[in-house]
Amino acid sequence: MIMIWLDLTVPFTLNILLVLPISFLGFLIEKRFTCLSYSICILYLIYRICLWIQIGSAFFTLPYANLMILTGVLHMIEGIMVWLSRHEKKEVIIAYKRNKLVGGYHIYNRWVIPLLFFYINGIYIPLAAVTVYADDTYIKEPGHKTAVMGGLILAFGIIVALLGYGAFKGVFPLDLAVICMPLLHEQLFKINQKVEDKMI
Numbered sequence: 426m427i428m429i430w431l432d433l434t435v436p437f438t439l440n441i442l443l444v445l446p447i448s449f450l451g452f453l454i455e456k457r458f459t460c461l462s463y464s465i466c467i468l469y470l471i472y473r474i475c476l477w478i479q480i481g482s483a484f485f486t487l488p489y490a491n492l493m494i495l496t497g498v499l500h501m502i503e504g505i506m507v508w509l510s511r512h513e514k515k516e517v518i519i520a521y522k523r524n525k526l527v528g529g530y531h532i533y534n535r536w537v538i539p540l541l542f543f544y545i546n547g548i549y550i551p552l553a554a555v556t557v558y559a560d561d562t563y564i565k566e567p568g569h570k571t572a573v574m575g576g577l578i579l580a581f582g583i584i585v586a587l588l589g590y591g592a593f594k595g596v597f598p599l600d601l602a603v604i605c606m607p608l609l610h611e612q613l614f615k616i617n618q619k620v621e622d623k624m625i
Contacts, residue, residue, distance in 0.1 A: 434491075434544055434549070436544060436545065440485070440487055443485070444461065448461070448463075448464040451463050451464055460610060462496055462606045462610040468487060472487070489599060490589050490593035491589070492589075493585060493586070493602060493603065494589035494593065495540075495542055495589075496586075497585035497586025497588075500581050501582030501586065502582075503536070503556040503558060503578055504579025504582055506575075507571060507574060508579070509575075510534050510575075511568040511569075511572040511575065515531065515567050516530065516533070518531045520563070529561055529562055529567075531559075531561050532560045532561070532567060533559045535558075536557075537555055538555070539552075562621060564621065581609055581610065581613055585605075585609065588606070
């Protein structure tokens with residue numbers, strides 16, 4: 426509803442569906458590449474290349490700033506849900522780390538988020554997005570790490586949404602905003618490992 430109030434919704438076109446095969450290809454390479462942070466950036470790079478060679482750019486013309494905002498909002502919701510799930514029971518695992526067997530926890534949560542973002546002929550289409558949070562941790566208090574990562578995911582979502590909104594309003598370069606998205610997402614994984622090392 427916030428997206429409608431801010432007039433950030435977009436008409437649903439076949440071009441939007443390009444996100445699906447790109448995300449699937451990303452999944453085949455590495456699970457985290459399924460995220461919109463990567464697929465939207467890849468599509469935008471293809472669009473810029475098509476513009477440069479002057480072939481097929483119309484096919485890759487998408488509301489990239491709006492999709493960035495959507496990506497940010499989804500991560501904000503995910504971050505909040507991860508934080509709220511910090512006390513849920515975790516699956517116990519055993520792994521070989523640092524030349525010894527250690528016990529840990531496997532964290533896995535999946536949420537279905539209803540969307541009113543796309544419309545056809547002025548009628549909004551109810552869709553759903555699925556967000557997944559998965560992590561293996563070997564610290565004594567996994568709930569604490571989950572809470573930290575939930576806060577970081579929320580912060581990431583806020584930054585991406587603000588970058589997208591800045592690009593939407595024309596006050597921030599879209600090229601830079603789109604490129605920042607996967608780079609910041611990669612930093613989440615690096616920070617996750619640093620948090621893990623610090624808490625062990």
